[in-house]
Amino acid sequence: MSTLRSIGNRTTVPFGHFLRFALRVMGDVYRLRVMQFFGEVLRQAGILVTGSVLIVLGLVFILGLQCGIEGAYGARAVGAPSVSGAFTALCDLREVTPYAFGYMMAAKVGTGIVAELGSMRISDEIDALEVMGFDSLLYLCATRLLGMWMVLPFVYIAAVAFGFVGSYIAVVNQIGEVSAGGYFQIFWQFQNPVDLLYSAIKGMLMATMVVLVGCYYGYYASGGPVGVGTATAKSMVVNIFGIHAIGMVGTQLFWGGNARAPIGG
Amino acid sequence: MLRAVGERTFLPLREFIETIGSMGVLTGKTLTSAVRPPYPYGKEFVTQFLFAVRLCWFPMIVASVAFTYGPSGVQAANFLNLFGAIDRLGGLFIVAVVREFAPLVCAIVMAGVAGTAICADLGARKIREELDALQVLGVDPIKNLVVPRFLALMLVTGMFNVYAVIFGTFGGMLVTVTNGAPLGPFFATYFTNATPTELWGSLLKTVMFGAIIAIVCCYKGLTAKGGAEGVGRAVNQAVVISFLGIGAFNYVFTQTLLATHPELTLVR
Numbered sequence: 001m002s003t004l005r006s007i008g009n010r011t012t013v014p015f016g017h018f019l020r021f022a023l024r025v026m027g028d029v030y031r032l033r034v035m036q037f038f039g040e041v042l043r044q045a046g047i048l049v050t051g052s053v054l055i056v057l058g059l060v061f062i063l064g065l066q067c068g069i070e071g072a073y074g075a076r077a078v079g080a081p082s083v084s085g086a087f088t089a090l091c092d093l094r095e096v097t098p099y100a101f102g103y104m105m106a107a108k109v110g111t112g113i114v115a116e117l118g119s120m121r122i123s124d125e126i127d128a129l130e131v132m133g134f135d136s137l138l139y140l141c142a143t144r145l146l147g148m149w150m151v152l153p154f155v156y157i158a159a160v161a162f163g164f165v166g167s168y169i170a171v172v173n174q175i176g177e178v179s180a181g182g183y184f185q186i187f188w189q190f191q192n193p194v195d196l197l198y199s200a201i202k203g204m205l206m207a208t209m210v211v212l213v214g215c216y217y218g219y220y221a222s223g224g225p226v227g228v229g230t231a232t233a234k235s236m237v238v239n240i241f242g243i244h245a246i247g248m249v250g251t252q253l254f255w256g257g258n259a260r261a262p263i264g265g
Numbered sequence: 266m267l268r269a270v271g272e273r274t275f276l277p278l279r280e281f282i283e284t285i286g287s288m289g290v291l292t293g294k295t296l297t298s299a300v301r302p303p304y305p306y307g308k309e310f311v312t313q314f315l316f317a318v319r320l321c322w323f324p325m326i327v328a329s330v331a332f333t334y335g336p337s338g339v340q341a342a343n344f345l346n347l348f349g350a351i352d353r354l355g356g357l358f359i360v361a362v363v364r365e366f367a368p369l370v371c372a373i374v375m376a377g378v379a380g381t382a383i384c385a386d387l388g389a390r391k392i393r394e395e396l397d398a399l400q401v402l403g404v405d406p407i408k409n410l411v412v413p414r415f416l417a418l419m420l421v422t423g424m425f426n427v428y429a430v431i432f433g434t435f436g437g438m439l440v441t442v443t444n445g446a447p448l449g450p451f452f453a454t455y456f457t458n459a460t461p462t463e464l465w466g467s468l469l470k471t472v473m474f475g476a477i478i479a480i481v482c483c484y485k486g487l488t489a490k491g492g493a494e495g496v497g498r499a500v501n502q503a504v505v506i507s508f509l510g511i512g513a514f515n516y517v518f519t520q521t522l523l524a525t526h527p528e529l530t531l532v533r
Contacts, residue, residue: 055505062512066519070365073523077530090344095336103373107504111381115497225392229385229489229496236377236504240324244331251335259343 021219022212028142029149033135037143044147048109053155056104057162063100064163067091068170072177081177085186086261088167093191093199094255097163099247101156102206106239109207110214113144114235117218118228126219141215148211156203160196189262198254202246209242284506288484291407295415295480298408310413317379317421322428325374329429332370333436337361342440351446355455356532358437363463364529367429369515372474375422376507380482383414384503387486388496396487406487415479422475423468430467457533466522466529470515477510 028034034041071087117140120126129136164187172180217235221228337358345351387410390396396406434455441451485503489495523529 055509059508059512062509062516065516066365066512069516069520069523070360073530074360077532086344090340091336094340099332099336103377103508104505106377107508108501111497111501111504115494115501118497119494225492225496226385226389228494229388229500232497232500233378233381233385236381236500237320237324240374240377241327244328248331248335251339255343256339259347261344261347263347 018213018216021216024137025141025145025212025215028138029146033138034142034146037139040139040143041146041150044144045151048147048151049155052105052108052112053158055108056101056155057159059104060097060100060159061162061166063096064092064166065170066166067096067163068167069175071167072171072175076175076177082182083186084171084178085183086190088164088171089187089190090261092163092167093160093195095247095251097156097160098199098202098206098250099243100163101159101203102210102239102243102247105207105210106236106243109148110210110235110239111232113211113214114218114221114232115228117141117215118221118231119225121219121221122224122228137219141212141219144215145208145211148207152204152207153200156200156207159203160199192260195260198250202250202254205246205250206243209246210239213238213242284484287488288480291411291484291487292476292480294407295411295483298405299412299416306409306413306416309409310417313383313413313417314421316382317375317417320382321374321378321421321425324378325371325425325428326432328370328374329367329432330436330439332366333358333362333433334439337366337433338436338440342444346444351441351444352450353454354437354441354446355451355453356458358434358451358455359458359463362433362437363430363459363467364519367426367433368467368471368474369511370433371422371426371429371471372478372511372515373508375418375425375475376478376482376504376511379418379421380478380507381500381504383418383479384482384486384489384500385496387483388489388499391487391489392492392495411479411483411487414483415476418479419472419475422478423472426468426471460529462526462529466518466526470518470522473514473518474511477514478507481507481510 067088068084071084071091072081074087075081075084117126120140126136126140129139168180168183171178172183213235217231217238221231223230341357341361342351342354345353345357387396396410399406399409437451437455438448441448482503485499485506489499491498
């Protein structure tokens with residue numbers, strides 16, 4: 001019984017702590033208190049665009065190529081190379097782009113935030129902010145969250161496009177068993193704007209979670225330079241859990257009861 | 266002006282190429298000191314192996330069930346249901362899970378969980394100057410620290426691939442049952458489509474993933490610098506480079522395997 005209680009305390013207490021932190025940061029954004037540091041918000045958005053976007057798009061592109069070759073070989077196996085567009089449409093838009101986006105956001109942006117905030121915490125810069133009368137949570141975490149929210153929807157659309165281009169290159173140029181027109185006809189039939197919306201919801205939820213987890217682990221880092229490294233590694237574990245949970249629940253919720261494919265009645 | 270533009274463009278590129286080259290050198294050194302006697306790394310190998318297993322087993326199960334339940338489970342089952350051919354899901358799972366998603370999930374979890382921990386550990390030792398102290402004592406850090414981690418990660422990643430396949434298949438069973446279909450046809454098409462080539466391809470791929478992750482994370486840990494921010498930044502770069510390396514290698518390997526083994530692309 002005591003073991004059970006200790007396991008419970010080890011997992012639920014930090015989770016509750018994290019939830020309270022996340023709600024406070026989101027509340028700061030929602031009540032527009034963050035607008036007093038709007039310059040910092042824009043700076044964080046700019047750092048995201050110049051520093052991370054290309055790498056995120058790179059992973060999506062590589063996995064788009066992957067979807068393309070699997071789709072092309074799979075469609076050839078059933079004797080209908082022209083339907084590889086159906087496979088890549090489902091694979092790119094609904095599943096692989098959100099996952100690749102989430103993974104790379106966690107790897108590049110999430111751990112970057114932990115490293116940055118953690119080193120500020122252990123060199124007492126956050127305490128210095130508090131002494132100067134700044135609300136450090138507002139200045140450091142809420143500005144980052146709003147900065148991400150301003151930029152990421154556009155980045156996500158760009159990521160979807162990169163995945164599509166990757167699949168197109170793999171199916172039409174590399175394997176080359178279907179013409180561009182034949183590929184696009186099936187490809188566009190198997191998706192519609194609602195799918196894009198659902199996919200973007202999944203991607204945005206993952207990205208929001210990644211930023212909040214990154215801020216949490218960085219803001220409460222302790223234990224010197226070594227502690228920053230450990231916190232960075234730990235945040236990655238939490239992110240991997242969260243991304244898969246969001247992906248699985250999202251898929252079940254959005255497409256579980258309805259195939260949303262143009263076949264039959 | 267022109268020179269400034271040139272430097273801004275080519276300096277990061279040169280840095281990138283230098284990093285790749287140094288990682289290649291580290292790979293060579295690791296391989297040679299792994300096979301050349303003496304072999305002092307046995308105990309450390311066992312410790313690292315258990316460390317990676319303990320850290321990764323639970324994220325692994327969650328990730329592989331989630332990843333196969335969503336993409337290759339729900340989406341594929343929806344698609345097949347429209348044709349009334351839900352029994353073909355098993356055959357699809359061989360393609361999707363054994364060839365593609367199990368190795369990918371395996372590599373992502375190993376890089377994100379074990380790789381980051383190894384990088385943070387080595388980076389902490391580096392900035393506390395423990396590695397320099399080891400060298401002064403005449404202990405070779407590559408032979409005693411990198412080689413056991415390299416071998417352990419290769420073994421663990423390959424081993425976990427089997428578990429990822431098993432739990433991925435469990436995800437497929439879950440989808441079949443939620444669609445109200447019997448499990449018998451699922452397993453029938455699963456086993457008629459399974460080939461040994463598929464399995465060894467999957468295992469070889471994950472072992473190579475393990476090697477990539479170990480080299481990248483050890484390299485970034487060993488070259489961590491810059492005090493407080495250094496270790497965090499090293500972990501950040503290590504996981505980014507690992508993910509990109511995994512994606513690139515996955516593409517090349519799958520393409521080569523499919524092109525050289527046409528029997529993989531038959532539907533039975």
